[in-house]
Amino acid sequence: MLSKRIIPCLDVRNGKLTKGVKFKDNVDIGDPVETARHYYEQGADEIVFYDITASSEGRGIFLDVVERVASQIFIPFSVGGGINTVADMRAVLLAGAEKVSVNSGAVKNPDIISEGAAAFGAQCVVLGMDVKRVDKSEAIPSGFEVVIHGGRKFTGLDALEWAKTGEALGAGEICLNSIDADGTKDGYDLELTRLVCESVRIPVIASGGAGNPQHMADAFTKGKASAALIASIVHYGEYTIRQIKEQIADQGVRMRMVW
């Protein structure tokens, strides 16, 4: 039986690890390579890096971070942020990432999913989705709408339809982030997670809102997620990854406990 995965998410800005709340008020909190290695040694199952740098100079620094991570960390990691073309994908994969996450770039140009899957394999392409709760309507029957640009722009896409479209285009996995829950530490949006998990047959990573191990256990059991993304609760040292895994495993959820 496949273990459920715990995935720390590292936002990187100008080569530094940073953390914001609801995509705002970012503060630098450390070195991403050192932090990633620390999580690797603690038993993280995978790591996600998001480049939230805007400048091209920052992009070069970010790719250097990816290369340094790849030479020190022997678990899979994915990279997202600013991926708009197959060339962008190739650059991060060559730097050593296993997977590349497309988000706004895929909303603007869905073909990037199929082109990326054809060039590098479906297992490489993660569809990142930022989702906000809205009133149910004809256009958004689920009441969950896809948003882009860090939650600032509504797309008119229903989250469940977009997840199915992404799967059909060849995405190998979905990273599902609730903007409403992000940074709150009140738990994942379990309704959203379960609806998306039931709409597709590719693995889904729950994201946004993790405050304690119970939230992650709920994402796996009630939300049916394959993996859970975490940030603040490990970045600020409230829990170690081992503590998180032990508490989840105590509830009968299969976790990888030897590393």
Added chain:
Amino acid sequence: MLAILDYKAGNQTSVRRALDHLGIKNLITNDPDVLAKADGIIFPGVGAAGQAMDELTSGGLDEVLKALIWQEKPLLGICVGCQILLDYCEENDTRTLAVIPGECRLFNPSWSEEDGTPIRVPHMGWNRVVLKKDCALFKDIPAEAEFYFVHSYHPAPKAEFIIGETNYGEHFCSVHGRTGLWAVQFHPEKSGTPGLTLLKNFHEYCLEAQNAQ
């Protein structure tokens, strides 16, 4: 020195980084002379079987590999490199190297996990390997260790070549081959300490085989 086979369809650099980390000399190459001189060969792979076979055959590397395997050059196939050693892969309806009898099949979407939920494909994440036979690759690796998998097709070799199995809805073969010719469906280069130990064990076997000759 271990040779990492370069056929433009693999994850050569990930394997190289893991070997560098272990202090094992290695070279990414498609030069038949270098492959012949190496203590052992790692045959990596990601992506699709059809494309990988095309890359191998267009450069004549398929025949080079088969000849080296015939001469008992130690070889470790990883992921697509593990699948291609079989006769046939359902992916792109591909005739493969036919070094180990068997075929490679798409995961059956009607399989379900222990809790009753249908399996998701690809099989992506960490899972265990239950050994059916002693295997030098797994020396010093605890039974509860897990390895990182990411694949939609799984090997189904002839029973006598099954070395290890993994459960994903049903049991499937995740390690096959024979002593000195091993194929693993997971990615040891991305499986933390157990994976690095497996690569180290392969290297040690290669050196012993070299000394024995």
